[in-house]
Amino acid sequence: MMLELFVYGIVLGSIIALGAIGLTLVYGILRFANFAHGDLMTAGAYVGLFLVSSLFPLIGIPREPLGPFSFGWRMVAAFPVAMAAVSGIAILLDRLIYRRLRQKGSSAVILAISALGASLIVRMVVLILWGGDYRSFFPGVLRPAMELPFGVKIRPDQVLIIGVAALLMVSLYLFLHYTKTGKAMRATADNMELARISGIRTERIVLWTWAIGGALAAAGGVLYGIDVQIHPGMGWNFLLPLFAAAILGGIGKVHGALIGGLVIGVLQQLSTAWLLPTYKPAVAFIGMIIILLVRPQGIFGGETGGT
Amino acid sequence: MSLLVVEGVRAGYNEEVDILQGVSLRVEPGQIVAIIGPNGAGKSTLLKTVFGILRPKEGRIVFDGEEIGGLPPEVIVRKGMSYVPQVRNVFPSLTVQENLEMGAFVREDDYRGRLEEIYQVFPDLREKRHQKVGRLSGGQRQMVAMGRALMLDPKLLLLDEPSAGLAPSAVSAVFDRIMEINRRGVAILIVEQNAKEALRLSNYGYVLTMGRNALEGPGEELLRDEEVGRLYLGRG
Numbered sequence A: 001m002m003l004e005l006f007v008y009g010i011v012l013g014s015i016i017a018l019g020a021i022g023l024t025l026v027y028g029i030l031r032f033a034n035f036a037h038g039d040l041m042t043a044g045a046y047v048g049l050f051l052v053s054s055l056f057p058l059i060g061i062p063r064e065p066l067g068p069f070s071f072g073w074r075m076v077a078a079f080p081v082a083m084a085a086v087s088g089i090a091i092l093l094d095r096l097i098y099r100r101l102r103q104k105g106s107s108a109v110i111l112a113i114s115a116l117g118a119s120l121i122v123r124m125v126v127l128i129l130w131g132g133d134y135r136s137f138f139p140g141v142l143r144p145a146m147e148l149p150f151g152v153k154i155r156p157d158q159v160l161i162i163g164v165a166a167l168l169m170v171s172l173y174l175f176l177h178y179t180k181t182g183k184a185m186r187a188t189a190d191n192m193e194l195a196r197i198s199g200i201r202t203e204r205i206v207l208w209t210w211a212i213g214g215a216l217a218a219a220g221g222v223l224y225g226i227d228v229q230i231h232p233g234m235g236w237n238f239l240l241p242l243f244a245a246a247i248l249g250g251i252g253k254v255h256g257a258l259i260g261g262l263v264i265g266v267l268q269q270l271s272t273a274w275l276l277p278t279y280k281p282a283v284a285f286i287g288m289i290i291i292l293l294v295r296p297q298g299i300f301g302g303e304t305g306g307t
Numbered sequence B: 001m002s003l004l005v006v007e008g009v010r011a012g013y014n015e016e017v018d019i020l021q022g023v024s025l026r027v028e029p030g031q032i033v034a035i036i037g038p039n040g041a042g043k044s045t046l047l048k049t050v051f052g053i054l055r056p057k058e059g060r061i062v063f064d065g066e067e068i069g070g071l072p073p074e075v076i077v078r079k080g081m082s083y084v085p086q087v088r089n090v091f092p093s094l095t096v097q098e099n100l101e102m103g104a105f106v107r108e109d110d111y112r113g114r115l116e117e118i119y120q121v122f123p124d125l126r127e128k129r130h131q132k133v134g135r136l137s138g139g140q141r142q143m144v145a146m147g148r149a150l151m152l153d154p155k156l157l158l159l160d161e162p163s164a165g166l167a168p169s170a171v172s173a174v175f176d177r178i179m180e181i182n183r184r185g186v187a188i189l190i191v192e193q194n195a196k197e198a199l200r201l202s203n204y205g206y207v208l209t210m211g212r213n214a215l216e217g218p219g220e221e222l223l224r225d226e227e228v229g230r231l232y233l234g235r236g
Helices: A002-030 A037-058 A073-103 A108-130 A156-178 A180-190 A192-197 A202-227 A234-248 A254-271 A277-294 B043-050 B073-079 B096-103 B112-121 B123-127 B138-150 B168-183 B195-201 B219-224 B226-232
Strands: B004-011 B020-027 B032-036 B058-063 B081-084 B156-160 B187-191 B204-209 B212-218
Touching (some): A002 A180, A002 A202, A002 A254, A037 A073, A037 A108, A037 A202, A037 A234, A073 A108, A073 A202, A156 A202, A156 A254, A180 A202, A234 A254, A234 A277, A254 A277, B004 B043, B020 B043, B020 B058, B032 B219, B043 B058, B043 B187, B073 B081, B081 B138, B096 B112, B096 B138, B112 B168, B123 B138, B138 B168, B204 B226, B219 B226
Parallel strands (some): B032 B204, B156 B187
Antiparallel strands (some): B004 B020, B004 B058
16 A cells, blocks of 8 residues: 555655656756746646647548557647647747846846746636636546566556656766766856856756756646646645755755655655645655755755756 | 057946046957056946946947957857856856856867867866866866866956966966966966066056056066055065
């Protein structure tokens, strides 16, 4: 039972980590807490819903599920499109709102409140377009769970969620450490002034950061929708766990957000053995507070800045 | 033709106050030129203005025959000038080699040969090339900072107080490296608190006070100058 909850915690933690990595990347570059990040996950899930339930049926992509999964080619095609779309939304929000405020030298509080406003806008647009009901990507499709050793039951979809999240994170790691743009992103997070002095066009790095953060948030949102039903408030509910994960890992650190996400996901799922699931956000924060009391700089915080 | 010409430059951090109140200087190709003067004279401000971090409000800055006053640093660096700030001059969470690669960011060509040359000038860095710079000593960080700036193979290197905050042994190592860099043909404009050492290795020196030119002359001459000695070299 506990082992099963632990495995479900890894599933949820993978999704939280995808969101928290974007949050921490944006914070690392811009020193800006993007309260709209959870709603970017919502936007990704609903772009996915629109594609698999409205657009792709029209252009004749078949609905049949692939292998043991609950979804088929429609979802395979929708996934990258949703990521690209939310990259665009994130960049748009930056151009329309955040960049203008940055250039005026607005304070951190103004930026944070404007992000809260942006999050409301995204959520309300979703609400207007799709309504407030719980929705499934593929209603009525149920696939049998697999039995793992020690009696752990897991659906093939959930295995795939962990796999896709892991693949995205490995890709991000390779990008940040082995490409010129990725290294420049880490350099900019370390010291933006010196990055400019070195000739790095930091505004372009900011664009890359939003694009990656948005894409990963969308991936998290769609993967969440593959696991359970989506609703317009889902991203907002994710916001506290995202921050808990990012802070827990030492804000600004990508590997910290990954570990933080997994820790928070596992804590949340384990807590359901004793508590109602509605307490999950509280569990995320209590877990974060306890760990920070022991290690105030976060799990990986401290010695050096940056990603 | 002079490599760098600064003429009557006024600049500051805000609209009201000008830290530089009409400063002029020249750097010839291959020279080391030192700027010395008391705290608050505007030495660092002058370097920042030359490199485009601050905009000159008045005056001309000509580099390699081209007017560069008002251009941003990411453009100026592409013209063959590099700058090492006094503080926060490395990327601490990047490795030594990644720091050097960032110095070559604007290069489109293969810079591996240049990397090799940098490791020849700073042999310590080769050993530590896969270590994070945040873990190095102050002197080694200063080497990384200079190495980063040199990756471009610049015509002119701006150094802001390279010896500040270093242990005495590290100070002489840094000055040795500066001489070595210059021998390889890079002109250097250096701001230093350590005026005696800076003038000793310089072809020419300028003394700034209150944002204005006070004195100038060949390094050796300024070293012998009574007034300079009394004011800045601690000779009573």
